[in-house]
Amino acid sequence: MAQVRFTADVVVTCDTDNSVYAPGVVDAVDGRVAWVGSPDDAPEISDTVTVDNVGGLIMPGLVNAHCHTPMTLVRGSGDGLPLHRWLTEAMWPREGRMTPADAWWGMTLGSAEMLLAGVTTSCEMYLFEDAVVDAARASGARLAMTPGVVAALHPSGSDRSGEIAEFFSRHHDPAGRVTVGVAPHSAYDLGVDAVVNLADLARSLNTVLHLHLAETREESAELEASFGCSVTRILYDQGVFEGRVLAAHCVWVDTTDINLLAANGVAVAHCPISNMKLGSGIAPLAAMRDAGVTVAYGTDGPASNDSLDLWEEVKMGALLARAHSLDSTLITAVETLSMATRYSAAAVGLDDTGCLIPGNALDMIRIDLDQSTFVPVTDIDELLAHLAWSGSSRKVTDVWVAGEKVVADGEVLTVDTERAVAEVRERALRLAGA
Numbered sequence: 001m002a003q004v005r006f007t008a009d010v011v012v013t014c015d016t017d018n019s020v021y022a023p024g025v026v027d028a029v030d031g032r033v034a035w036v037g038s039p040d041d042a043p044e045i046s047d048t049v050t051v052d053n054v055g056g057l058i059m060p061g062l063v064n065a066h067c068h069t070p071m072t073l074v075r076g077s078g079d080g081l082p083l084h085r086w087l088t089e090a091m092w093p094r095e096g097r098m099t100p101a102d103a104w105w106g107m108t109l110g111s112a113e114m115l116l117a118g119v120t121t122s123c124e125m126y127l128f129e130d131a132v133v134d135a136a137r138a139s140g141a142r143l144a145m146t147p148g149v150v151a152a153l154h155p156s157g158s159d160r161s162g163e164i165a166e167f168f169s170r171h172h173d174p175a176g177r178v179t180v181g182v183a184p185h186s187a188y189d190l191g192v193d194a195v196v197n198l199a200d201l202a203r204s205l206n207t208v209l210h211l212h213l214a215e216t217r218e219e220s221a222e223l224e225a226s227f228g229c230s231v232t233r234i235l236y237d238q239g240v241f242e243g244r245v246l247a248a249h250c251v252w253v254d255t256t257d258i259n260l261l262a263a264n265g266v267a268v269a270h271c272p273i274s275n276m277k278l279g280s281g282i283a284p285l286a287a288m289r290d291a292g293v294t295v296a297y298g299t300d301g302p303a304s305n306d307s308l309d310l311w312e313e314v315k316m317g318a319l320l321a322r323a324h325s326l327d328s329t330l331i332t333a334v335e336t337l338s339m340a341t342r343y344s345a346a347a348v349g350l351d352d353t354g355c356l357i358p359g360n361a362l363d364m365i366r367i368d369l370d371q372s373t374f375v376p377v378t379d380i381d382e383l384l385a386h387l388a389w390s391g392s393s394r395k396v397t398d399v400w401v402a403g404e405k406v407v408a409d410g411e412v413l414t415v416d417t418e419r420a421v422a423e424v425r426e427r428a429l430r431l432a433g434a
Contacts, residue, residue: 002029002030002031002050002403003027003028003029003030003034003045003048003049003050004027004028004049004050004051004052004403005025005026005027005028005042005045005049005050005051005052006025006026006027006028006052006054006058006364007023007024007025007039007051007052007053007054007055008023008024008025008026008054008055008056008057008058008366009022009023009024009055009056009057009369010022010023010024010056010057010058010369010383011023011024011025011026011036011057011058011059011356012057012058012059012337012356012384012387013036013059013060013355013356013357014059014060014337014338014341014342014354014355014356015342015355015356015357016342016355018334018338019036020380020383020384021036021037021038022380022383023038023039024036024037024038024039024058025037025038025039025042026058026356026362026364027042027043027045028362028403030403031361031362031402031403031404032359032360032361032362032402032403033356033357033358033359033360033361033362034358035358036356036357036358054366054398056366056367056368056369056370056397057366057367057369057383057387058356058364058365058366058367059337059341059356059364059365059367059387060120060341060342060353060354060355060356060363060364060365061118061119061120061121061142061341061353061363061364061365061399061400061401062117062118062119062120062121062297062310062311062314062340062341062344062365063119063120063121063122063123063296063310063340063341063344063345063347063348063350063353063354064114064119064121064122064123064297064298064299064308064310064344065123065246065248065267065269065296065297065298065344065347065348066123066125066210066246066248066249066269066271066296066298066299066300067110067122067123067124067125067298067299067300067301067302067308068124068125068126068300068301068302068303069106069107069110069111069114069122069124069126069132069301069302069308070098070102070103070106070107070110070126070128070131070132071091071095071106071110071126071301071302071303071304072106072107072109072110072113072302072308072424073094073098073102073103073105073106073424073427073428073431074090074091074094074095074303074428074431075302075303075306075428076303076306077090077091077094077303077432078090078091078303081278082216082278082279083215083216083219083278083280084216084218084219086278086304090303091303092152094431094432095127095431096152097430097431097433098127098128098431099128100128100130100131101131101427102128102427102431103126103127103128103131103132103135104128104131104132104134104135105135105420105423105424105427106424106427107124107131107132107135107136108135108138108139108415108420108423109415109417109420109421109423109424110302110308111135111136111139111141111415112139112412112414112415112417112420113302113308113309114141114308114310115139115140115141115399115401115406115407115412115414115415116396116399116407116410116412117308117309117310117311117396118310118311118365118367118396118399119308119309119310120141120142120353120363120364120365120399120400120401121141121142121143121144121344121345121348121350121353121354121363122136122141122142122143122144123144123146123181123208123210123246123269123298123347123348124136124143124144124145124146125146125148125183125185125210125248126147126148127147127148127150127153129145129147129167130167132145133145133171133178136177136178137177137178138414138415139406139412139414139415140177140401140404140406140414141177141401141406142177142178142350142353142361142363142401142402143177143178143179144179144180144181144208144348144349144350145171145178145179145180145181146180146181146182146183146208146210147160147163147164147167147180147182147183148183148185149164149182149183149184149185149190149194149198150185150189150190151185151189151190151191151194154190154194160198161197161198161201164180164182164201165201165205167180168180168205168207172205172207174350174352177401177402179207179208179348179349179350180205180207181202181207181208181209181210181246181348181349182198182199182201182202182205182207182208182209182210183209183210183211184198184199184209184211185211185212186211186212186213186215186219187211187213187220187223187231187234187235188219188220188222188223188231189212192223192227192234192235192238195211195235195238195240196238196239196240199239199240199242199243199245202243202244203242203243206244207244207349208244208245208246208348208349209240209243209244209245209246210245210246210248210348211245211246211247211248212247212248212249213231213232213235213247213248213249213250213253214230214231214232214247214249214250214251214252214253214257215248215249215251215252215275215280216251216252216278216280216281217252217281230253230254230256230257232250232253232257232260232261233256233257233260236260236264241260241261241264241265241266242264244265244349245264245265245266245267246266246267246268246269246296246347246348246349247261247266247267247268247269248268248269248271248298248300249268249269249270249271249275249280249283250268250270250283250288251275251280251281251282251283252281253283253284253288255287258284258287258288258291258293259291261288261291261293262288262291262292262293265294266293267293267294267295267296267343267346267347267348268283268288268293268294268295268296268347269296269297269298269344269347270283270285270295270296270297270298270313270317270339271297271298271299271300271305271313272285272313272316272317272320273299273300273305273307273312273313273316274299274300274301274304274305276316276320277304277305277306278304282320282324284324285317285318285320285321285324285331286321286324286325286327286330286331289331289335294343294346294347295339295343295347296339296340296343296344296346296347296348297310297313297314297317297339297340297344298310298313298344299312299313310340311340311391313340314336314337314339314340314388314391315336315388315389317331317336317339318330318331318332318333318335318336318388333381333384333385333387333388333389334384334388336388337384337387337388341354341355342354342355361401361402361403362400362402362403363400363401363402364399364400365396365398365399365400366396366397366398366399367387367391367395367396367397368395368397369395371395373386373390373391373395374386374387374390374395396410397409397410
């Protein structure tokens with residue numbers, strides 16, 4: 001039984017009490033947290049326990065609740081186009097040329113990028129799911145894989161259900177690092193009936209249904225005119241929200257829609273950078289949180305962000321909400337950090353990561369506090385403010401996933417990043433038709 005004691009200048013747990021210990025201790029046994037607290041209260045340990053005086057600040061790894069990471073292969077394509085034209089003119093033509101090997105390298109490079117930023121888990125909506133899982137396993141990252149269903153390839157969605165169920169049986173492992181969900185792209189793309197059928201599949205597997213919802217004002221206009229109500233209400237009326245649902249974006253939702261999401265336990269992946277880049281709008285973050293919706297952060301794909309650094313969402317999501325509401329008291333530093341950790345983990349269906357508490361997986365990052373943006377610190381509130389508003393990925397020095405060290409001194413230990421960059425660069429040229 002491998003036991004390690006980590007001691008740090010600060011431990012930010014992101015637990016439900018927002019506990020912070022300065023200094024702090026995290027005890028781990030076999031890749032799971034055994035104890036967290038102040039050194040003065042720490043249990044006695046034997047001589048066989050490894051003591052790692054890491055210093056700095058340790059906290060849970062961030063959880064990217066909505067992403068299409070293999071799109072590192074098409075990063076920057078179609079810049080300046082609105083969503084529909086961006087998809088049809090820039091993304092889908094290139095992705096139509098993609099192979100499983102392309103997706104593997106795209107995921108590999110993106111996984112390394114996320115680990116370097118302290119993102120230990122991502123929830124992926126994509127095709128080539130076997131390649132994505134293989135790449136994540138090789139990098140050591142935690143993965144919530146939700147195989148995508150899109151109308152261009154799966155018009156009814158039904159021809160994908162069997163594949164997803166079989167994939168689920170092979171890869172879903174809540175005790176390990178890979179879980180599997182179901183991902184219909186959207187009601188406007190697939191149609192309502194296909195989404196309903198895939199929601200039934202997700203419920204039968206007792207897993208997460210992951211879909212895009214109300215991302216732009218125009219996308220569901222035809223559906224809404226046909227049904228006479230919002231797309232959120234349409235899916236509610238059709239029973240789609242009866243299972244565990246993760247809805248990405250939810251920019252164009254009103255008070256009634258928000259109440260439906262909250263009453264049915266639908267989690268929302270808020271992607272503010274992507275929404276701004278595509279001109280989609282500003283999601284009503286404060287209103288959703290006030291209604292009791294679990295709101296997580298996602299980067300969206302690296303072609304619509306164009307970064308996989310979730311720290312940008314931590315800062316921009318909260319500040320957009322303040323600017324939109326003309327209220328500087330909204331979304332505190334602690335709250336925005338929790339949205340990238342504890343709430344994001346809950347949103348993607350993981351109940352043993354996202355905070356440093358006994359029993360959870362040791363998904364943990366170390367941040368160097370010896371930086372000008374962490375000066376001064378006269379109390380803990382100031383430190384948390386620095387972490388939320390100044391804590392970019394350049395401060396992340398070390399990363400552990402399930403107790404395994406995957407980043408050390410700012411270098412990924414599990415990925416040949418030089419080769420990954422070269423592979424993605426070459427494959428991207430082919431996808432572009434160059």
